[in-house]
Amino acid sequence: MVDSWLDQPVSTLRIEVARICAPLAVLGFMSSRLQHADEWIGNGGFRVPDLDGDWRQPIFVPALDSWAAWLVAAVLVVSGIACVLGIKTRWAAFVFAACLAFVALSDRLAAYTVSKLSPAVMLAVAFGGAGSRWSVDAYLDRKRRGGEEPSRARQPSGAVRFLQLLPVVMYSASGIAKVRGDWLHDPLVLWSHIHDSYQTLVSFALGSVLPSWAWTALQACVLAFEVLAPLWFGFSRTRTAAFVFGVGMHVMIGLMFGPVRWLALLMITLLVSGYLPDGILEWRGRASKVAPSLLE
Amino acid sequence: MSAVARPPSSWPFRGSAALRVLAALYLAGVWLDGTGTGIPARILPRAPNYFLQVAALFPRSAVASIDYRAEAFVCRERAWREIDTRPYFPIDRDDKENRFDRVMHFFRENRKTMNALDAYLVERHDAGEAEDGIQGRIGGVRFLSLRIPIPPPGSRLERTVRRPLSAYPDDERTFFYHTPSSRLRERCGLAGEDAR
Numbered sequence: 001m002v003d004s005w006l007d008q009p010v011s012t013l014r015i016e017v018a019r020i021c022a023p024l025a026v027l028g029f030m031s032s033r034l035q036h037a038d039e040w041i042g043n044g045g046f047r048v049p050d051l052d053g054d055w056r057q058p059i060f061v062p063a064l065d066s067w068a069a070w071l072v073a074a075v076l077v078v079s080g081i082a083c084v085l086g087i088k089t090r091w092a093a094f095v096f097a098a099c100l101a102f103v104a105l106s107d108r109l110a111a112y113t114v115s116k117l118s119p120a121v122m123l124a125v126a127f128g129g130a131g132s133r134w135s136v137d138a139y140l141d142r143k144r145r146g147g148e149e150p151s152r153a154r155q156p157s158g159a160v161r162f163l164q165l166l167p168v169v170m171y172s173a174s175g176i177a178k179v180r181g182d183w184l185h186d187p188l189v190l191w192s193h194i195h196d197s198y199q200t201l202v203s204f205a206l207g208s209v210l211p212s213w214a215w216t217a218l219q220a221c222v223l224a225f226e227v228l229a230p231l232w233f234g235f236s237r238t239r240t241a242a243f244v245f246g247v248g249m250h251v252m253i254g255l256m257f258g259p260v261r262w263l264a265l266l267m268i269t270l271l272v273s274g275y276l277p278d279g280i281l282e283w284r285g286r287a288s289k290v291a292p293s294l295l296e
Numbered sequence: 297m298s299a300v301a302r303p304p305s306s307w308p309f310r311g312s313a314a315l316r317v318l319a320a321l322y323l324a325g326v327w328l329d330g331t332g333t334g335i336p337a338r339i340l341p342r343a344p345n346y347f348l349q350v351a352a353l354f355p356r357s358a359v360a361s362i363d364y365r366a367e368a369f370v371c372r373e374r375a376w377r378e379i380d381t382r383p384y385f386p387i388d389r390d391d392k393e394n395r396f397d398r399v400m401h402f403f404r405e406n407r408k409t410m411n412a413l414d415a416y417l418v419e420r421h422d423a424g425e426a427e428d429g430i431q432g433r434i435g436g437v438r439f440l441s442l443r444i445p446i447p448p449p450g451s452r453l454e455r456t457v458r459r460p461l462s463a464y465p466d467d468e469r470t471f472f473y474h475t476p477s478s479r480l481r482e483r484c485g486l487a488g489e490d491a492r
Contacts, residue, residue, distance in 0.1 A: 173330025181355030
């Protein structure tokens, strides 16, 4: 049953959405770091010393010389942009993933969820045969074929299945972590998180006008969405509603918690890539006739 | 349904059993770590386990709005003054994703890291490369956290802004590191004097 689900053809545009949008979200997140590559991964800034196996330090990576730090930053940017444009897509995605893994390990201090999640997403893009549409690679391939466009609308893709499962697994785990944490017995967890330097004008405005019960209601909605995500996304009848709720939730997170906007964009990318209804995804009508459902 | 030819960039391993197993193990690892089972941390080396730690976001309520600050011992005045660490940690300088805040968050109880940070700040300040609010040599630093109370819902909310350390009452400050006084005296050339 799993094999048949994995091998069922899906729109090839799904992997292209991830190929284009995920590197943009990741590069957006990295932009503040890239401007200071020397401080970030080089010897121009503070480095946590080698702590000999301390649990907070996954691995000790010595600071790079300044020129090497800037070189890594340049390769990261170029490979990310090449992936977005679909130039030598597979190798660009591999190199981008390798750079992302390196910088995540090199500097624990500037590493967040985007840093740790993005190598896996980019590996999926690399293994998923991205670049067959909406890319320079596809354009050159078409030229080589004398303008004839090969039919590539749908094909089996384990990478797309992986990208569909990833946010659901994350929501489920996150929901259970919240249940084990404070979300069931403290009605104001969300409220408690809008008062530090993550605060934006939107969170300040909402914090100023919403009554306390509204924060509790939002908290309950998020918790129900996350804990039950495998059901919401598993059943075809609730899938589109779950997709809309998930995108809305990440839009609000991005608007309310300033620096978290890049993670929000990456998660929206995963949702759009995995769950945007086929009819909208293939708006030119290529595959919409044969796409009753994503997972059926 | 039109099953079609593979695109030009399809990967020879695509769809292979090995990749499927790896992907399944990764997803299982993310779930097991996020749900707090601790299983991946027990069986995996720290580096791969680190990449699984992506799901358990904001599980607890914040008990206070926490901000990390530093004071420097000004040799000429023999007094502690707030030093602005942001020029020496320019990445995301104005929010808590700043690397100074992060080193405090993770390593404030790790003496080796605090000593390294102490040396870094003193060296950078004395090099005179940036405006950090302090003139003249410094002999050492002390690090503290501000624990600013969260207002109850319905109360008048104030926009979060960075205020000088002096704007916060003593009971909202928690010190957790200071340069040893012997090192302060040595750096300031105060041999035999009390540098506290």
